[in-house]
Amino acid sequence: MIAPTLKHRKKKLLLIYKKLYNAFGPRNWWPGDSPFEVMVGAILTQNTAWTNVEKAIGNLKRKKILSVGKLSRVNLKALKSLIKPSGFYNQKARRIKTFLKFLKSRGSKIGNLKKIDPGTLRQDLLNINGIGKETADSILLYALEKPIFVVDAYTKRMCSRHKLCNEKVEYDTLQALFMDNLPQKHSLFNEYHALIVELGKRFCKTRKPLCSECPLKGI
DNA sequence: CACCAGGCAAGTA
């Protein structure tokens, strides 16, 4: 049975947040020295563990080319080689190049993106080949600080295990569950998603389910 | 060795 009433859903979502925050504390996610670094990281982390993304970002930083202008001038082959540790490097290198063209078409300034209505910008991002819903929303929330909730595999797993949705729930449906039942604050959405990731890494893996140490045990 | 990891797009029916 899915959490039945509106009141029940709101309470449960807040309770989960409090439990996770008490267990893990503030996450300070997303790590990165600039919004642009966050955007690149959002593409690199597609279907990939963060530890592998860190190596790829580290390569770009070491070469001092983590900027729109510098990355645009790196040829595709060199870019592939630098981001290799993050996996899927052929398609990710192309996706980064495509994304760079989009940024340049908007003046290459993060401030320009912040001025666009979030709904319009989300659609613009989704129209870019290689940017899907999770990546678009990660950019909106973590790079541009828009109050958009990011859904990922861990979010689905946690919500279906705690009967907030079924296991085959669609992205938009699960996103609406959070956005319709929580205060519209980017800082809250940021912290909540980051806490879910922490929960997922520790307790929500497919191989190590339902650990007795899980802070959500029994709710 | 087998399987999993914070997706996405293109193709099929």
Added chain:
DNA sequence: TACTTGCATGGT
């Protein structure tokens, strides 16, 4: 709409 497949390295 609902499902399948390719993409690729690194960790357990």
